[in-house]
Amino acid sequence: MSSRFITFEGIDGAGKSTHIASLTARLAAQGEVVSTREPGGTPLAETLRGLFLHSGMDPLTELLLVFAARRDHLQKVIEPALAAGKTVLCDRFTDASFAYQGGGRGMDLAVLSTLEQWVQQGRQPDLTLWFDLPAEVAAQRRAAAREADRFEQQDLEFFERVRAGYAARAAAAPQRFARIDASLSVAEVAAQILAVMEQRGW
Numbered sequence: 001m002s003s004r005f006i007t008f009e010g011i012d013g014a015g016k017s018t019h020i021a022s023l024t025a026r027l028a029a030q031g032e033v034v035s036t037r038e039p040g041g042t043p044l045a046e047t048l049r050g051l052f053l054h055s056g057m058d059p060l061t062e063l064l065l066v067f068a069a070r071r072d073h074l075q076k077v078i079e080p081a082l083a084a085g086k087t088v089l090c091d092r093f094t095d096a097s098f099a100y101q102g103g104g105r106g107m108d109l110a111v112l113s114t115l116e117q118w119v120q121q122g123r124q125p126d127l128t129l130w131f132d133l134p135a136e137v138a139a140q141r142r143a144a145a146r147e148a149d150r151f152e153q154q155d156l157e158f159f160e161r162v163r164a165g166y167a168a169r170a171a172a173a174p175q176r177f178a179r180i181d182a183s184l185s186v187a188e189v190a191a192q193i194l195a196v197m198e199q200r201g202w
């Protein structure tokens with residue numbers, strides 16, 4: 001099996017984490033799998049993650065911080081794993097920057113595109129599973145599950161802008177994106193993911 005780079009995207013509380021473990025187990029039967037996340041995935045990027053989630057900062061600092069973490073993660077974990085023919089499952093990647101910093105915070109998308117090119121040097125996921133659901137449903141799930149971080153404290157309008165940011169990215173790369181209706185039950189979401197994987201012969 002040749003390398004695959006699969007990313008998981010969606011607003012906070014969409015249900016990504018709920019499905020990543022089972023997909024990791026399924027794909028591990030076909031070859032070595034690296035399951036990782038952004039921001040994070042290396043000691044340096046995990047340190048940056050703590051600041052990103054919990055320290056106040058202006059939107060440009062936030063954007064530069066997440067791309068710095070991504071560069072370290074790509075160089076030390078993602079690229080070596082793909083070069084070794086492994087499957088990489090990543091909980092969030094650059095689409096999150098376009099959705100949160102671009103859509104949510106209103107940062108210039110042209111700046112984001114430049115950073116994307118500099119940092120990734122052409123690397124893009126082979127498949128992005130986009131867990132899509134209304135902001136209100138995700139907020140109800142989060143409220144029942146955990147204490148909110150700096151992003152999760154944002155209002156519904158922020159998350160609807162983030163959702164629209166994901167929709168724009170999906171429309172621009174329809175071959176790469178698979179939209180999952182994440183408002184359905186856990187079993188129905190799992191069935192949609194399975195169908196996408198089977199479509200690709202994975």
Ligand SMILES: Nc1ncnc2c1ncn2[C@@H]1O[C@H](COP(=O)(O)OP(=O)(O)OP(=O)(O)O)[C@@H](O)[C@H]1O
Pocket residue numbers: 010011012013014015016017018019141142144145182183184185186187189
């Ligand atoms: N399809 C579903 N229906 C109802 N509840 C769900 C569903 N999927 C996940 N949940 C619940 O919603 C909460 C958030 O799910 P989860 O942590 O998987 O989301 P997430 O997308 O990983 O969030 P984040 O990106 O913010 O970490 C959890 O309590 C989880 O049990």
Ligand SMILES: Cc1cn([C@H]2C[C@H](O)[C@@H](COP(=O)(O)O)O2)c(=O)[nH]c1=O
Pocket residue numbers: 012037038039066091092093094095096097098100101151152
């Ligand atoms: C990669 C990335 C992430 N974010 C935001 C999105 C989430 O609110 C947090 C990460 O928390 P999770 O529980 O691991 O989902 O960070 C962002 O704003 N921009 C990004 O590029």
